[in-house]
Amino acid sequence: MSSVSIIHGPNLNLLGKREPEIYGSTTFEEVLDQLKSSFPSSEFSYAQSNIEGEIVTLIQEHGFKSDYIILNAAAYTHTSIAIADAVAAVPAKVIGIHISNIYKREEDRHVDLLAKYCEACLFGFGLDGYRLAMEYITRHENEK
Numbered sequence: 001m002s003s004v005s006i007i008h009g010p011n012l013n014l015l016g017k018r019e020p021e022i023y024g025s026t027t028f029e030e031v032l033d034q035l036k037s038s039f040p041s042s043e044f045s046y047a048q049s050n051i052e053g054e055i056v057t058l059i060q061e062h063g064f065k066s067d068y069i070i071l072n073a074a075a076y077t078h079t080s081i082a083i084a085d086a087v088a089a090v091p092a093k094v095i096g097i098h099i100s101n102i103y104k105r106e107e108d109r110h111v112d113l114l115a116k117y118c119e120a121c122l123f124g125f126g127l128d129g130y131r132l133a134m135e136y137i138t139r140h141e142n143e144k
């Protein structure tokens, strides 16, 4: 049984109604329900915040109790040394994720300050990326 915390940054609470042409029209609650039924041997927790310091605190809290964090820090990915430091500080394996392909978008989004502290990163797979991250985690857990 692996424990997986999904942590979301700003504006991701609007998934399903925010720019659906980029982020899809599915809510994250629906995605989470699908993950829970597809990966019954993982224990999930989910948290979202629009506030940078709260995301640091969430990473600190979950990073010492969960095996993995799937982290979409949203726009803070491109700006936050504080969140990068939190990712580096915790023992949990962090999978960085972006729904869109950030390298195909505006130049400001091409900077990822977190990636070098992550175990792996996914971007551009849409909401499917969360399932792909879980497949990676499950394979790793089974190989232990």
Ligand code: DQA
Pocket (backbone or CB within 6 Å): 010, 011, 012, 072, 073, 074, 075, 076, 077, 097, 098, 099, 100, 101, 102, 109
């Ligand atoms: C995002 C990409 C970021 O550039 C953006 O600010 C987001 C979402 C993504 O999942 O594609 O809010 O992290």
